[in-house]
Amino acid sequence: MLHDPQVETGKDPAAGYKSRLGMRLFCIYSTFYVLFVVINLAQPSVMETEVVAGLNLAVVYGMALIVSALVLALWYDRACRREEVRLNQNNQVER
Amino acid sequence: MVLGIFISFVLFIVGLSFYLGRQTKTSSGYYAAGGQIHWFVNGIAFAGDYLSAASFLGICGMIATTGYDGFLYSIGFLAGWVVALFVIAEPLRRMGRFTFADAVDAPFQSRGIQLMAAISTLVVSLCYLIPQMVGAGVLVEPLLGLEHRWGVLMVGSIVIIIVATAGMASTTYVQFLKGGLLIIFSFILVWSVCARGLSTNPPGGDGGAFYQHRTIPCGNSLPLVPTQNGLRVLEETISKAGRFALVEEVSDQTAKRTWWRVDAGDAGTRLVEGECLVHTAGGNNLINGLPESGTNKLRQVGSIAKLKGETEASTGPLSPVGILAALGHKDTTVRTWKEAKFEAANGDKVTVYHPVETPGARLLRPGLKFKLEGTILERLDFASLMLALFLGTAALPHILIRYYTVPSPASARKSTLVAIGSIGLFYVLTLFMGLGAMTNGVLNPADSNMAAPLLAKSFGLLLFSLISAIAFATVLGTVSGLIVAASGAVAHDLADRFLNLQLPEKSKITLGKAAALVIGAIGIALGILFKGMNVSFLVGLAFAVAASANLPAIVMILFWKRTTAAGVIASIALGMVSALGLILLSPDLYKLYGLDPLKAPVALSNPGIISIPLGFLTLVVVSLLTERGVRHEHNG
Numbered sequence: 001m002l003h004d005p006q007v008e009t010g011k012d013p014a015a016g017y018k019s020r021l022g023m024r025l026f027c028i029y030s031t032f033y034v035l036f037v038v039i040n041l042a043q044p045s046v047m048e049t050e051v052v053a054g055l056n057l058a059v060v061y062g063m064a065l066i067v068s069a070l071v072l073a074l075w076y077d078r079a080c081r082r083e084e085v086r087l088n089q090n091n092q093v094e095r
Numbered sequence: 096m097v098l099g100i101f102i103s104f105v106l107f108i109v110g111l112s113f114y115l116g117r118q119t120k121t122s123s124g125y126y127a128a129g130g131q132i133h134w135f136v137n138g139i140a141f142a143g144d145y146l147s148a149a150s151f152l153g154i155c156g157m158i159a160t161t162g163y164d165g166f167l168y169s170i171g172f173l174a175g176w177v178v179a180l181f182v183i184a185e186p187l188r189r190m191g192r193f194t195f196a197d198a199v200d201a202p203f204q205s206r207g208i209q210l211m212a213a214i215s216t217l218v219v220s221l222c223y224l225i226p227q228m229v230g231a232g233v234l235v236e237p238l239l240g241l242e243h244r245w246g247v248l249m250v251g252s253i254v255i256i257i258v259a260t261a262g263m264a265s266t267t268y269v270q271f272l273k274g275g276l277l278i279i280f281s282f283i284l285v286w287s288v289c290a291r292g293l294s295t296n297p298p299g300g301d302g303g304a305f306y307q308h309r310t311i312p313c314g315n316s317l318p319l320v321p322t323q324n325g326l327r328v329l330e331e332t333i334s335k336a337g338r339f340a341l342v343e344e345v346s347d348q349t350a351k352r353t354w355w356r357v358d359a360g361d362a363g364t365r366l367v368e369g370e371c372l373v374h375t376a377g378g379n380n381l382i383n384g385l386p387e388s389g390t391n392k393l394r395q396v397g398s399i400a401k402l403k404g405e406t407e408a409s410t411g412p413l414s415p416v417g418i419l420a421a422l423g424h425k426d427t428t429v430r431t432w433k434e435a436k437f438e439a440a441n442g443d444k445v446t447v448y449h450p451v452e453t454p455g456a457r458l459l460r461p462g463l464k465f466k467l468e469g470t471i472l473e474r475l476d477f478a479s480l481m482l483a484l485f486l487g488t489a490a491l492p493h494i495l496i497r498y499y500t501v502p503s504p505a506s507a508r509k510s511t512l513v514a515i516g517s518i519g520l521f522y523v524l525t526l527f528m529g530l531g532a533m534t535n536g537v538l539n540p541a542d543s544n545m546a547a548p549l550l551a552k553s554f555g556l557l558l559f560s561l562i563s564a565i566a567f568a569t570v571l572g573t574v575s576g577l578i579v580a581a582s583g584a585v586a587h588d589l590a591d592r593f594l595n596l597q598l599p600e601k602s603k604i605t606l607g608k609a610a611a612l613v614i615g616a617i618g619i620a621l622g623i624l625f626k627g628m629n630v631s632f633l634v635g636l637a638f639a640v641a642a643s644a645n646l647p648a649i650v651m652i653l654f655w656k657r658t659t660a661a662g663v664i665a666s667i668a669l670g671m672v673s674a675l676g677l678i679l680l681s682p683d684l685y686k687l688y689g690l691d692p693l694k695a696p697v698a699l700s701n702p703g704i705i706s707i708p709l710g711f712l713t714l715v716v717v718s719l720l721t722e723r724g725v726r727h728e729h730n731g
Contacts, residue, residue, distance in 0.1 A: 023182070033174050070516055
């Protein structure tokens, strides 16, 4: 039985670059996330510490985890698009 | 008005499904919308698919009752998208065709993987279906005045129509619509909360004035003698949940008997009034001492006891930061509500919902629900939940199939980016909706799931109608996605690929629709059975099953060349069975069975910390034992 993606995607010369960058950003974010869990497990009362504008560490860290996911995602998309364009241009020149 | 808006919304969605259904002629169209959905539409549809009853009803309800601990679900649910974007999105789009099984089977062409991945898809989808159906029942009760089971039946029937008419195309547009509206109206609700500000005298729900529950001092001698005239203590009981007194109150020649909490402290003994539900030995229900009726219901609760040290204060309009700063102030205390169940001397079954004054600073950090300062096991439970939330998203079959609805891997990446932006914004809003419900006197003490719609009701019927219709669509959108994923597992993975039935295109679609009908019916039955459980908690369990069964296979196929078909089969099987087994033997499920949770053989409520590593370990060990020259090509 045929078992191909239902829309042919062709070869992606940037796949390796995107995979490596993705793993690196995943590691950065995971560290940030694990640190949050560890602080809560080890010293939960630290999360009550006021950080800025009357907001405590728990609120600031939680919001930062949400916002940083978006920031890293935007960065990743931008880097991927730049690499895709660069490699496609190189391929066209070689042809 | 409520009914009119609700019915118009549902009719519009069903009409849209029939319109799109006429254009669905192939199995590719049915399961993956032909792979031609625009990435932006797909991104918002991702949000519509993902922001389920757990997110809107469950998280807001949990924040409203336990503060920051509910927000932990928002953080974990969003963090899971990082795994989806950076690790899974593009490679998975390159590998698959319609379903999760297609993707994990792509390098092997193994019938064992096809079977096991299809079973896993069915199990995870059903686990995820339960909270959605519970949420549907919860919504319909106050909205249409129907019983929980009729609400579940109604949602199930409408979703079966949506999925059976057009499959993924109608599901995508329903989710797109619902995702967009949910974010817009949540924003309006949060804006309204900020404009109202905080007050120790909130407006309350249902248009009536907010009821301030009393605290009455009484002497330390026994029997207790309240200092307020007309009150008399008849009976006292000490249960696991605390000390309670049956108080008779005589006014206007009527007498009613209600249970109050007894607080004994340095300042003397006090009686604290709560909301009281008694199921008498004769089979009647009494609410606050009088027979239950349409007008005699549990009062809505939740308020600020002290605002920056003041017992009578209002802030006026506040910014979002201002709301958090005022609530987290060291001299702010909030009345949160706890449940106590015990049996009275005459055999009556008593449930008392009683207020506890909690410092605002304590509410805005983790630890009220999760015992972070408790035993090692209790801390492990928290770590286990956070692990499952982080790793579960990228392993949910109904989310994974959405990657096949876009034309290219780059579109898959861009739609995930849109999803992270929209879902992240929504999760930030959940904190304000939950805290708004906690402090505006709108909470139903017996059911936290309705916190957000009841908060909307305190701003008027129009907002309540719209929010309720959107919440209903929230359930519809997610359930549609789940049923498409599960019907794909039956019709495509099992019938077409595993059994190799060689069905013509039309028969494949018919089989998918029949599977949708059966799975929808099972979901309805389970939704009725699990009535009353917090939907976020149930979704957390579904995440643990997904992360344990599916994630090791996906990740290792992508990143470990020595992965074998036998390793994948074993890891899916063991991950799924171990996660399910641990859940079924956990304290929370023991409570559902009516057994003593302390006697549960497994102390953890969240299984992820055991079952996820077990899934990875199984895959590695079995692959090493069975590799013998077997290698698979990477699609990277």
